[in-house]
Amino acid sequence: MDRFTSDPLVRSVASALTFAVSEDYVSLIALAVIQPNFVNIVRTVYMLVAALSVMIVGAIYGEPAAYGASAVVQQRSSQTTEQRIGAVRAKPVSALRSCSK
Numbered sequence: 001m002d003r004f005t006s007d008p009l010v011r012s013v014a015s016a017l018t019f020a021v022s023e024d025y026v027s028l029i030a031l032a033v034i035q036p037n038f039v040n041i042v043r044t045v046y047m048l049v050a051a052l053s054v055m056i057v058g059a060i061y062g063e064p065a066a067y068g069a070s071a072v073v074q075q076r077s078s079q080t081t082e083q084r085i086g087a088v089r090a091k092p093v094s095a096l097r098s099c100s101k
Helices: 007-031 036-062 069-078 081-089 093-100
Strands: none
Touching: 007 036
16 A cells, blocks of 8 residues: 555656646647747747646645645545544534535
8 A cells, every 4th residue: 555655656647647638738739720820829838838837747846745645645544434434523513514604
């Protein structure tokens, strides 16, 4: 179980998904028929998508491991089902009613 929640694996998968979504978006833009007047705008969009994906991956790797997605997964897996159910039952009914409004 610990192999699948390791921080480098989560970060690698997240960065691969980020680049895959960026590539899909750019390929959809490339399919559009663009008039010659707007070619510069399309090139600008390509650069903005590339910059955004690099910034997202930088944020993924810049985040400390203690606050990353793998830390949340490890914390959830360390709790038993009974502890999770007990935490839900421990909330007062008034708190649950205020959430539903």
